[in-house]
Amino acid sequence: MEWSDEAVVLSVRAHGETAAIVELLTRAHGRHSGLVHGGRSRKARPVLQMGNHVSAAWKARLPEHLGHMRVELQRGYAASSMDDPAALTALTSLCALSRLLPEHDPHPNLYEITLFVLGFLDDETVWPALYVRWELALLDELGFGLDLSSCAATGTTEDLAHVSPKSGRAVSRGAGLPYQDKLLSLPQFLTKSRPTGANAIVTAGDISAGLALTGHFLATRVLNPRDLALPEPRGRLVGLLRQRER
Amino acid sequence: MAKKITGPEIERLIQLLGRMPGLGPRSARKAALALLKRRDALMIPLASALAEAAGKLKDCTICGNLDTVDPCSICRDPARDPNLIVVVEEIGDLWALERAGVVSARYHVLGGHLSPLDGVGPDQLNLDALLARVNDGLVSEVLLALNTTVEGQSTAHYVTGLLAPTGVAVSRLAQGVPMGGELDYLDEGTLAAAIKSRRRM
Numbered sequence: 001m002e003w004s005d006e007a008v009v010l011s012v013r014a015h016g017e018t019a020a021i022v023e024l025l026t027r028a029h030g031r032h033s034g035l036v037h038g039g040r041s042r043k044a045r046p047v048l049q050m051g052n053h054v055s056a057a058w059k060a061r062l063p064e065h066l067g068h069m070r071v072e073l074q075r076g077y078a079a080s081s082m083d084d085p086a087a088l089t090a091l092t093s094l095c096a097l098s099r100l101l102p103e104h105d106p107h108p109n110l111y112e113i114t115l116f117v118l119g120f121l122d123d124e125t126v127w128p129a130l131y132v133r134w135e136l137a138l139l140d141e142l143g144f145g146l147d148l149s150s151c152a153a154t155g156t157t158e159d160l161a162h163v164s165p166k167s168g169r170a171v172s173r174g175a176g177l178p179y180q181d182k183l184l185s186l187p188q189f190l191t192k193s194r195p196t197g198a199n200a201i202v203t204a205g206d207i208s209a210g211l212a213l214t215g216h217f218l219a220t221r222v223l224n225p226r227d228l229a230l231p232e233p234r235g236r237l238v239g240l241l242r243q244r245e246r
Numbered sequence: 247m248a249k250k251i252t253g254p255e256i257e258r259l260i261q262l263l264g265r266m267p268g269l270g271p272r273s274a275r276k277a278a279l280a281l282l283k284r285r286d287a288l289m290i291p292l293a294s295a296l297a298e299a300a301g302k303l304k305d306c307t308i309c310g311n312l313d314t315v316d317p318c319s320i321c322r323d324p325a326r327d328p329n330l331i332v333v334v335e336e337i338g339d340l341w342a343l344e345r346a347g348v349v350s351a352r353y354h355v356l357g358g359h360l361s362p363l364d365g366v367g368p369d370q371l372n373l374d375a376l377l378a379r380v381n382d383g384l385v386s387e388v389l390l391a392l393n394t395t396v397e398g399q400s401t402a403h404y405v406t407g408l409l410a411p412t413g414v415a416v417s418r419l420a421q422g423v424p425m426g427g428e429l430d431y432l433d434e435g436t437l438a439a440a441i442k443s444r445r446r447m
Contacts, residue, residue, distance in 0.1 A: 017267055076433060079433075080435075085400075232362045240407075
């Protein structure tokens with residue numbers, strides 16, 4: 001049993017003195033782990049950093065075995081985000097949340113979006129909005145996708161401003177007015193009719209609203225039923241982006 | 247199953263030696279045999295040194311270092327610069343800096359790095375003591391000598407944020423080409439860091 005694939009490094013754990021158990025998000029084989037001999041060596045450590053894009057070859061006798069892995073660097077995204085505390089926290093949060101995906105279950109769509117987000121982590125004007133979209137995509141892949149295309153009450157596709165915390169469906173500004181306090185804000189950059197031109201600028205407030213939206217559904221639909229909480233870096237990311245807002 | 251060739255005491259010695267880093271079962275046997283052969287010159291002095299060190303071992307209540315005295319020898323040393331604290335992840339990092347002999351400062355050992363996957367958050371690190379030392383007012387600079395890994399740098403950013411309200415100067419180690427490093431063999435992350443922090447000649 002063997003395969004070769006491209007992947008993003010999600011986690012690295014020391015195994016003995018020289019080896020490491022590496023967990024990857026692969027394009028065609030989903031979340032997959034393997035033992036990397038010499039994974040703690042001076043040569044392998046820069047490659048085996050969370051968020052790095054690698055090419056991997058895995059080999060085992062049976063598919064359910066841990067197996068052995070060989071990993072080569074394609075693009076070092078970890079290094080490019082090290083100077084920006086928020087970007088580095090987003091990378092850590094992304095890797096921690098990716099571990100919610102079931103093992104060996106391919107999610108090529110999410111993989112593509114992941115690479116896209118990682119590619120922009122050195123551009124602080126772009127990555128926060130991409131990160132929120134990535135969390136939306138993760139919810140979708142986990143089977144808890146939000147329906148932000150039309151209003152749950154009136155069916156309109158215009159002026160969508162809220163999301164129902166129960167159904168996960170968009171609600172228009174008018175229909176949501178009486179329940180405003182109970183509804184979640186829907187930032188415009190997440191709607192299909194997102195603004196263009198000068199109005200297309202995503203503000204720090206939009207990012208906070210987006211993170212609150214995805215955070216609510218990640219917590220209530222994915223994590224709480226498993227008796228888990230949002231990962232610590234995710235909370236730190238919200239705090240860091242709020243600091244920037246001020 | 248292999249026959250036992252020694253008594254239970256020696257087997258236990260081999261087992262314990264085999265738990266040491268760098269020693270497997272075979273090398274533990276070699277080490278045990280060396281000790282047995284040189285009982286007076288090596289084994290008995292080693293046993294008494296181990297017993298003495300184990301009996302006196304203390305965690306330094308100031309910096310988190312391990313020593314036989316509390317505060318540790320480094321914290322007691324009056325020749326060290328009291329204005330500079332070098333923050334490291336592990337005691338091994340402190341020893342590495344001391345071996346190099348390039349900085350004569352006080353240290354602070356965090357006892358690890360932030361690692362959400364291993365359940366290590368800020369509460370599990372020796373951060374309260376660091377904050378208390380900085381708030382004492384003697385310290386003017388904190389040098390974050392943490393590993394250039396995602397976890398190490400995440401910890402560095404977290405500590406920087408934690409120390410920001412105190413007004414103390416926070417610095418970190420430079421990143422780039424190592425001594426004797428050939429560009430052809432360096433990874434792209436190191437090269438990018440080296441280019442980013444280039445200096446005018």
